[in-house]
Amino acid sequence: MDASAALSSTLFLDRVGEVVVSLNSCGLSWNPTAIDSDASSCCRMAFQMEVETEIKFSNVYAVEFTGLGSINERSSSGRSFLLNSNCELYRFVVHGFQKAKNGPSPCVLSAYTFGHRDLQACQTWVDQINACIQMQVERPKNLLVFVHPRCGKGNGLRTWQTVAPMFSRAKVMTKVTVTRRAGHAFDILKSSTDRDLSSFDGVVSVGGDGLFNEVLNGILSSRHKAPYPPDPTVLNTPNNSDELRHHVSEETIYSRNILNNDSDIFSETSEKCDDCEPLLPALQSTESGISKLITSEKEPHCTDHNSALIFPNDWFRLGIIPAGSTDAIVISTTGIRDPVTSALHIILGRRISLDVAQVVRWKTTPTSLDTPLVHYAASFAGYGFYGDVVKESEKYRWMGPSRYDFTGTKVFLEHRSYEAEVGFLAAKEDDTIKGMPSGMADACHSLLPRRNLSKEVCRIECSICNGTTNSSHIVTNGGTSSPIVHGEGVRWLRSKGRFLSVGAAVISCRNERAPDGLVADAHLSDGFLHLILVKDCPRPFYLWHLTKLTRKGADPLDFSFVEHHKTNLFTFVANHDGSVWNLDGELLQACQVTVRACRGLVNLFAAGPEV
Numbered sequence: 273m274d275a276s277a278a279l280s281s282t283l284f285l286d287r288v289g290e291v292v293v294s295l296n297s298c299g300l301s302w303n304p305t306a307i308d309s310d311a312s313s314c315c316r317m318a319f320q321m322e323v324e325t326e327i328k329f330s331n332v333y334a335v336e337f338t339g340l341g342s343i344n345e346r347s348s349s350g351r352s353f354l355l356n357s358n359c360e361l362y363r364f365v366v367h368g369f370q371k372a373k374n375g376p377s378p379c380v381l382s383a384y385t386f387g388h389r390d391l392q393a394c395q396t397w398v399d400q401i402n403a404c405i406q407m408q409v410e411r412p413k414n415l416l417v418f419v420h421p422r423c424g425k426g427n428g429l430r431t432w433q434t435v436a437p438m439f440s441r442a443k444v445m446t447k448v449t450v451t452r453r454a455g456h457a458f459d460i461l462k463s464s465t466d467r468d469l470s471s472f473d474g475v476v477s478v479g480g481d482g483l484f485n486e487v488l489n490g491i492l493s494s495r496h497k498a499p500y501p502p503d504p505t506v507l508n509t510p511n512n513s514d515e516l517r518h519h520v521s522e523e524t525i526y527s528r529n530i531l532n533n534d535s536d537i538f539s540e541t542s543e544k545c546d547d548c549e550p551l552l553p554a555l556q557s558t559e560s561g562i563s564k565l566i567t568s569e570k571e572p573h574c575t576d577h578n579s580a581l582i583f584p585n586d587w588f589r590l591g592i593i594p595a596g597s598t599d600a601i602v603i604s605t606t607g608i609r610d611p612v613t614s615a616l617h618i619i620l621g622r623r624i625s626l627d628v629a630q631v632v633r634w635k636t637t638p639t640s641l642d643t644p645l646v647h648y649a650a651s652f653a654g655y656g657f658y659g660d661v662v663k664e665s666e667k668y669r670w671m672g673p674s675r676y677d678f679t680g681t682k683v684f685l686e687h688r689s690y691e692a693e694v695g696f697l698a699a700k701e702d703d704t705i706k707g708m709p710s711g712m713a714d715a716c717h718s719l720l721p722r723r724n725l726s727k728e729v730c731r732i733e734c735s736i737c738n739g740t741t742n743s744s745h746i747v748t749n750g751g752t753s754s755p756i757v758h759g760e761g762v763r764w765l766r767s768k769g770r771f772l773s774v775g776a777a778v779i780s781c782r783n784e785r786a787p788d789g790l791v792a793d794a795h796l797s798d799g800f801l802h803l804i805l806v807k808d809c810p811r812p813f814y815l816w817h818l819t820k821l822t823r824k825g826a827d828p829l830d831f832s833f834v835e836h837h838k839t840n841l842f843t844f845v846a847n848h849d850g851s852v853w854n855l856d857g858e859l860l861q862a863c864q865v866t867v868r869a870c871r872g873l874v875n876l877f878a879a880g881p882e883v
């Protein structure tokens with residue numbers, strides 16, 4: 273039978289009574305037979321106001337046959353629901369959800385139990401509804417699930433037990449691993465063969481941002497086939513064309529394409545001004561690489577479950593069911609921190625693409641001889657204050673999530689700043705570029721708020737992330753997607769000095785403490801990082817900046833001691849190992865890194881932020 277063919281018959285609806293149920297391509301609707309035949313339109317309206325009378329298939333996540341049992345009827349006289357339980361019928365349950373139309377709100381589960389005397393009739397309804405919901409092909413069938421039992425307040429397992437029945441009802445198979453230690457999920461994913469992983473439609477983490485970061489790294493570490501971006505010495509050293517030639521990779525070619533759009537390539541923002549022009553001729557010598565790059569753009573992503581699993585990948589998605597201390601990734605990608613809502617996004621097969629920051633560590637300490645190490649971050653990469661808070665908080669894990677308040681205060685009072693040099697590609701017209709190094713000689717008045725920018729916030733079906741507004745990208749070989757600014761021109765800028773923190777937000781990083789996040793107008797998939805440089809400043813001003821983070825509508829970046837740059841590539845060099853990097857809450861000791869945005873590198877089971 274055609275799945276979308278209309279079907280109509282008389283059934284019993286639990287707590288209502290006999291109803292005429294109709295099915296069409298959009299969903300199910302029903303009306304009581306009593307009201308249909310003899311009630312006034314007034315009576316019908318009253319009924320419709322009291323009782324739901326339809327559900328769309330997009331709001332149905334499962335249908336289940338539940339066998340013989342009783343169905344309760346509604347009192348024929350009163351408006352209240354009297355449960356006159358009585359007859360035994362064959363029953364099926366349509367599981368759906370309801371959601372407030374506006375604003376971020378959790379999904380509330382609903383269930384409609386229908387009954388019929390005839391088993392076959394009941395089975396036909398179940399098959400028909402199932403066929404309709406299966407037509408939504410993006411729904412996953414098989415998922416790998418990692419549960420962090422000790423995340424947040426130790427609720428990881430309970431959170432999974434709350435939502436697990438939803439997956440069974442929806443006939444989504446789950447292979448569940450309860451992690452036994454940090455790194456457990458990473459090890460499993462990294463050592464899994466592509467063939468093993470390809471038998472799943474995605475990986476779900478039940479935990480906080482830290483577990484998700486582990487999953488992300490476990491999946492990407494051997495499957496994101498991209499050459500390293502250039503190291504800081506290459507990008508920051510002028511007149512160094514030989515070195516540049518040596519280091520040129522497909523990824524730097526994309527930089528060349530950016531640079532070719534503008535003759536005014538590099539400008540200097542620090543106290544010292546160098547002429548960096550030799551980068552251009554060096555990169556021009558790589559024509560063969562470019563053609564390879566452009567060819568690979570047309571190659572399809574992996575959709576065959578038996579072939580190599582490479583990223584970006586249209587079909588394989590990651591999911592998060594929030595149970596952690598902060599859950600910034602879930603809040604920034606769905607607008608709400610609710611395990612049931614996130615489980616529904618996964619079951620219904622929602623999809624958004626997500627930028628990922630690739631962090632290459634060149635040096636752990638100034639004197640170490642390292643081989644480059646690659647890490648990935650989905651939400652944030654930060655040094656200084658952000659690294660120190662996480663490092664310190666490890667000692668107070670027993671305090672639970674409140675350890676961040678305690679260590680945040682402690683680190684704030686210590687007021688440590690770090691000498692460093694940051695270099696970055698910046699869009700020429702980027703009006704967020706501000707606060708160029710003014711040094712500590714700044715008069716106090718220049719520390720005051722000074723910008724008034726209109727912000728285009730990322731939402732569901734965001735035109736910027738979908739590429740219909742303002743931004744575009746090219747795909748490099750190996751299926752690597754990289755951001756690029758077309759036609760706008762880009763400069764290589766540098767900022768050198770003492771920083772309280774250096775941070776790069778991939779997404780807004782909204783959380784319950786910071787309702788607008790660190791960067792309210794960051795987008796999930798525009799190919800940019802928001803580089804936030806907080807220069808050394810008097811403690812009260814830093815406190816003012818931190819306080820603004822906690823207030824909705826306040827702009828925490830609106831200070832002259834805060835530089836905010838939209839970029840897709842930056843480098844960081846410190847000649848000390850005073851602080852550490854914080855990548856999605858995970859620690860990385862590094863004094864030399866290159867960080868770049870990989871546009872849409874992974875897909876997430878989510879619909880985008882409701883704000």
Ligand SMILES: Nc1ncnc2c1ncn2[C@@H]1O[C@H](COP(=O)(O)OP(=O)(O)OP(=O)(O)O)[C@@H](O)[C@H]1O
Pocket residue numbers: 420421422423424425450451452453454455456479480481482483484486595596597598599857858
């Ligand atoms: N079973 C486990 N025991 C201890 N640590 C684990 C376990 N499973 C995962 N981890 C690690 O715990 C860290 C924190 O995980 P997660 O972010 O999910 O929870 P959280 O409560 O939000 O913690 P945090 O706020 O510190 O990030 C991560 O580094 C993760 O790798």
